Amino acid sequence: MITLNRREDFVVASEEKIPIFGEYDVVVAGAGVAGCGAAFAAARAGKKVLLVEATSALGGLVTMGLVNIPLDFSSGLLKEMIDTLTAMNAHWHRNTDPEKNKLVLDRMAKKYGVEVLLTAPLVDTLVEDNDVKGIVIQMKDGRRAVLAKRFVDATGDSDLIFYAGGEYNSGRPGDGISQGCSLEFIMSGVDWDKYNESELKKNEPQWISTIEKALEAGDLPYPIDNHLNWITHIPGRPQHCGKDEVSICFAHSRNCYPTDTVDLTRMYIEGREQVDILVRFIKKYIPGFEDAWLSYTASLLGVRESRRIVGEFEMTGMDIAYGRKYDDVIAISNHGFDIHNYDGPGNIKWFKGTLPDGREAYISNRGGFGSWFPPDDGLPRVNMKDLIGDGVYCYDIPYRCMLPIRLENVVAAGRNLSCDMIAQSGVRLICLCMTLGEVAGTAAAMSIDDDVPYRKVDVARLQRQLVAQGVNIGQEYREIPGLR
């Protein structure tokens, strides 16, 4: 209880005594796949680890957000999770059964000896002279302090670093709007074979002209999107019997401020209304879905971008366009640009970059420009294929992108890396996030063992340790100096 003491727009709370819940080697804030990777890695290295999570399950957007695991390199702890799910008939085509995924993560946490607190949101940090010393969490019966030697900010929104007064960027320059957020949903009772063999799927797998027809007929009030973003068949559930379940990404909110709870509320309510409209559209127009129904909307909104830390190095779109390599590589990705339009329908798989001869150009992914094209202003349009060499395409994630400036004892793991918005669209994907978590947890343990801050960890030693753990940092595609 706080005695009300109001001063105009503020309520003044007098000095508070917050009981200490515990002291740990490593505290990981956020238990999406990045936080899980970090906690499992640090615990496996023998450290006493607490993993705190605001929702009721591990896995974040994969389990609570119903997001399909998109495509990228799979190694280390991520591969262990996927292989475990495959053995349970809960993974195929990079999509997992979210329920079994929750179980697998719970069991991995137990296996590695991670202490977990669910339904315990992070509400503040404890800082002394730019050193993060603890966090404050909300438990059912009040706030609690947790002290530790090292921290991993795997909240996605950089909440820990935000509360510690760290530097960050969020959204695009100017109005700060983030890229579109999506509320995933699951439909059941789908005759998947009928859909899979339909002329519609064969000719326009992204339903583009069907959407246009529905707009004209008034069955869609506005272009929620101008194409079907993503549809995957959930593994392990009934199939080939007209009762299949599919996971669909099609409902999008635009003009988003995902670190504003008022706007988050708007997006959840809007998302559910959009899903209601889309389900009726899908049942009416898409073969195989006539008798299907909506089973669930995600309980966690698919936020793609929010606060990105200001770190020792900032990745940019050029790193992705050219598949750049760095000596302090700790993870690799090949996903490419993936931006959902900030203020309109469609997706953007390009950016304005520079060609080797110095000219400006619109540079696209290998798969093309997406469904929202660059302006027709005379600048050349170049496919990344023409810029990168032969060999396996990938871009390096430098260790420096995980290190916030000024703050000690904390690293960022996940979509909140230090990068511009363009690069962020290529480093936010789930596979890479889990690997970044593994890197963070490994670095946390190493920094404790070597008694150095995160930014002084011997990167070559970290790289050797990651490779020993089975993480792919691109060592098979080129010579990495630290591994010589």
Place this chain on the structure above:
Amino acid sequence: MVKYYAVERGCTKCLSCYYCCPTGAIDIDPQTGAHIDPEKCVACGSCVEECVAEAIVAVEEE
């Protein structure tokens, strides 16, 4: 007996097949999507495993 695989059923250009093909038989056209070169395809089926859109079909021996 599968002779080779072909992308027939709605490619969404996710590039999964492109990355997993052991013989480099797959090329991506930004407009039309993935294409498997029947000459280079060894029918290992990796692409079928990876294809999120389930767009790849087997072309059998006559």
